[in-house]
Amino acid sequence: MQVSDKLIRPLTEAKYLNADNVSRYRCIMRIFFEHYEKLKYWLYLEEVYEEMIQDPFFADYRMKQCQQDLMMLTEWKNLNTIQDTKKVASIEEFKNKKYRYQMTEYSVEIERLVIRLENLFIEGASLEPTLLERIRRSVERFPEMGERDKSEVYTWWTDLNNDFVRLNQNYQDYIRDLNSVRAEEMMHTKEFLVFKDRLIEYLRNFIKGLQRNVGVIEENLRLQSEELKKQVFEKVIDYELSIPRMEIEVSKEMIEQKIQGRYQSIYDWFVENEGQENEAVKLFDATNDIIRRITRYAAQLSEKNALGANRKEEYRKVAELFLRCQNVEEAHKMSAMVFGMECPQHLAGELIRETDSMNIGVYEEQPMEITLKPRVRTYREKSRRSAIRESAEQKQETRRKLLEQQKKETEKLRALEVDGKIYFDKLPVLEPRIREILLKWLSDAMESADFSARTDDGRRYILDRSQEGENCVVHCEDGNFTMPKLSIVFQEEV
Incomplete structure (x- = not known):
């Protein structure tokens, strides 16, 4: 300030x-x-x-x-x-x-x-996945803005900032409304059950939009070079300074500070920094928490309403039956029927009916046998003895398949070497298993004081960290990830 x-x-x-x-x-x-x-x-x-x-x-x-x-x-x-x-x-x-x-x-x-x-409660807030898609498309256009005219860059920058402001304000207002006292009171009413499903579906659609777009936005923001950002921001500053303003003095430092601050806000919203959760992750957790709370309240409300409605109808029906009784004797019989058999016992079993006719009585069908077990804690069923199976051939087959798999993996890893080195910035598209092995080698080397380790077949290697300050993208069959520019150097055994 x-x-x-x-x-x-x-x-x-x-x-x-x-x-x-x-x-x-x-x-x-x-x-x-x-x-x-x-x-x-x-x-x-x-x-x-x-x-x-x-x-x-x-x-x-x-x-x-x-x-x-x-x-x-x-x-x-x-x-x-x-x-x-x-x-x-x-x-x-x-x-x-x-x-x-x-x-x-x-x-x-x-x-x-x-x-x-005045129109705050009329307009309301919302969670729109389309804003995330617009921001993602704008961020993806960041590299091409270096070659565009400054007026077009300024329009792109203004649209990106407006979408980000709308997203930030709308999600904060909407989450605030769902966590308000008024919303909490409404969740305990019967009217809440009417639109509960629509509300949950709305929140889930927004979560899907988060999952589809936030990762792409984060990766694009991480890959922006400082030179490109400086070039784009210079064009925005030049256009801002070219706008004629009356009675207002605007300096280049003021505009540059404002632009840098806005970009940093967008970066911090989507990108995790030093293990701290970004705002997108917090929004994801808050939305999931609201869905859980809505589901819990709806289940309690449904159970409460169903229980009260059924018991109320039960009492009304019983009262009607007693009113139809002609004398006290019939009322006594009705009482024995209603209250004496309130908790009848049922026997459940796998009954196979020979016919689906509703006119067949219980005594006309075949009997069903039920095995009763003693109701004591010390009862244990008899265990059947079984012979020990010889599985030497199965073990040999499993061992052979495992050795073949290791041989194939070793051949694929050897194919990645260039003069005894594996450069992570020059790797082709990797299989998930090969990626796991390479990352394990990196982890083993990072845990060592001299950044060296051995592979499973005994080869000694050392981690080259001379270009650690730069980043590279490793392409895999199931996705891409960004990592420091490292390389593995194998050392010949003396």
């Missing part, structure tokens, strides 16, 4: 939002703003007054009050004034000073903020 006169001075332009006659001031400023949106920048006192009295709320409003309000707004620097001398016909009219009024730049931005706050 840099303390300046603009930062520490009071904002008198915002006084009209909380003054004594705030209802009149805000309505006047809204009239000016609506005309400003229609490109009508100057208004007369009479025009403002006519629009004010059209609403019944200002039926008692007077021209003198309107003039005083406009003077106060001018004093607070919400309005600029200029004397209108076009229709002056006498010295007396010139002395009366008929003015035209115009909104100041501060007032326009304040009124836009007020309108946005």
